[in-house]
Amino acid sequence: MKVLSLNFLSCAVKGCKSSSDSYPLHPKDAELVQDDIEVNAQLLINLLPRIDWTALTTTATELGFPALPPQAPTPEELEADEAKLKDLHHLLMETQIMEGKLVCASCGHEYAVREGIANFLLPSHLV
Amino acid sequence: MLPTPDTSHVEFERIYEPAEDSFLLLDTLSSAAEAAFLRDRFGSRSDAAGPAPVPPPFVVEIGPGSGVVIGFINAHASVIFGSRDVLTAAVDVNSHACRATRETARKAAADNAASHGMYLDALQGDLVAPLRPGSVDVLVFNPPYVPTEELPRQPAADHEGGGDKQPTFDHDSYLLSLSYAGGRDGMETTDRLIDALPETLSPRGCAYVLLCAQNRPEEVKERIRGFGRQWRAETVGSSGKKAGWEKLQIIRIWRE
Numbered sequence: 001m002k003v004l005s006l007n008f009l010s011c012a013v014k015g016c017k018s019s020s021d022s023y024p025l026h027p028k029d030a031e032l033v034q035d036d037i038e039v040n041a042q043l044l045i046n047l048l049p050r051i052d053w054t055a056l057t058t059t060a061t062e063l064g065f066p067a068l069p070p071q072a073p074t075p076e077e078l079e080a081d082e083a084k085l086k087d088l089h090h091l092l093m094e095t096q097i098m099e100g101k102l103v104c105a106s107c108g109h110e111y112a113v114r115e116g117i118a119n120f121l122l123p124s125h126l127v
Numbered sequence: 128m129l130p131t132p133d134t135s136h137v138e139f140e141r142i143y144e145p146a147e148d149s150f151l152l153l154d155t156l157s158s159a160a161e162a163a164f165l166r167d168r169f170g171s172r173s174d175a176a177g178p179a180p181v182p183p184p185f186v187v188e189i190g191p192g193s194g195v196v197i198g199f200i201n202a203h204a205s206v207i208f209g210s211r212d213v214l215t216a217a218v219d220v221n222s223h224a225c226r227a228t229r230e231t232a233r234k235a236a237a238d239n240a241a242s243h244g245m246y247l248d249a250l251q252g253d254l255v256a257p258l259r260p261g262s263v264d265v266l267v268f269n270p271p272y273v274p275t276e277e278l279p280r281q282p283a284a285d286h287e288g289g290g291d292k293q294p295t296f297d298h299d300s301y302l303l304s305l306s307y308a309g310g311r312d313g314m315e316t317t318d319r320l321i322d323a324l325p326e327t328l329s330p331r332g333c334a335y336v337l338l339c340a341q342n343r344p345e346e347v348k349e350r351i352r353g354f355g356r357q358w359r360a361e362t363v364g365s366s367g368k369k370a371g372w373e374k375l376q377i378i379r380i381w382r383e
């Protein structure tokens with residue numbers, strides 16, 4: 001699963017949805033692979049305002065990427081800086097979590113990722 | 128008519144095979160009227176200072192099965208939305224469907240190199256449970272809509288959903304039943320999805336939901352309008368007209 005997807009996901013437990021700790025989920029024992037995907041600069045630039053940058057910063061650090069700046073780059077900055085654009089593309093679009101877990105900091109539930117697919121089905125007692 | 132994604136790799140003994148309902152969704156989403164609605168809502172806008180960037184819509188199909196619908200939306204993003212800047216994803220209870228969807232989306236994107244959007248992931252889960260509240264801009268749902276005496280038991284972690292289980296005929300039949308059996312009025316699962324829409328959709332979000340005549344579509348639309356003054360629900364596609372009845376229809380749900 002792509003790192004960008006984590007920006008759109010939270011814990012599946014109903015009681016966790018309103019807790020700020022249920023987002024983002026925290027990768028654990030993640031095995032990463034890198035895809036080769038063409039850069040779409042316009043998509044990345046337009047995407048910036050809808051990325052939760054704080055959550056992305058947390059995810060990137062937990063996956064072992066160099067720390068992101070505390071503030072998201074502006075569209076102008078990104079447009080002018082090809083290296084920054086490529087780094088962001090690499091992190092969001094090309095990096096895939098193939099195996100591992102996603103952990104909710106609110107309830108502690110661990111969601112397995114296998115063959116790149118995260119399983120959000122809950123055990124019966126949590127449904 | 129835009130080309131339909133190739134699903135020749137899909138194991139139809141345990142995944143719903145594209146049928147009339149799937150094709151009605153494709154026709155409706157690529158119709159001139161819906162493309163106009165979606166472009167107006169999610170397309171880039173120009174003002175005196177030039178084109179203003181609009182964040183790309185996040186499009187999620189619930190229960191993609193073979194992936195033919197989300198694969199189609201992603202492959203033809205620039206035709207439907209007027210831009211390739213579209214993010215797509217899917218959630219299915221059946222892990223086989225998640226894998227099939229990934230492959231369908233990959234192939235369809237490769238076949239439409241100049242028009243496809245950015246396909247992200249298929250997640251295994253129950254309806255919208257994995258999604259961050261308020262994140263979905265376009266939700267598409269072809270539900271299990273056939274009225275049945277009972278709703279199949281709902282899948283839970285470590286069993287039922289596919290996973291690493293050895294395929295058996297019974298388990299395959301169970302997985303297929305999840306894709307069509309809708310319980311009372313064929314609406315038990317659809318009702319749960321509709322109840323979750325206010326929390327799931329972004330402020331600019333909309334949803335396309337397929338219904339059959341036995342689902343009592345007029346009542347469903349009235350119920351959604353009852354969510355509040357801004358809520359709208361209208362039929363935007365139909366097929367199988369029979370004695371004045373639409374056998375299948377697509378309703379679009381949105382807020383003004």
Ligand SMILES: [Zn+2]
Pocket residue numbers: 011012013016022104105106107108109
């Ligand atoms: Zn939780």
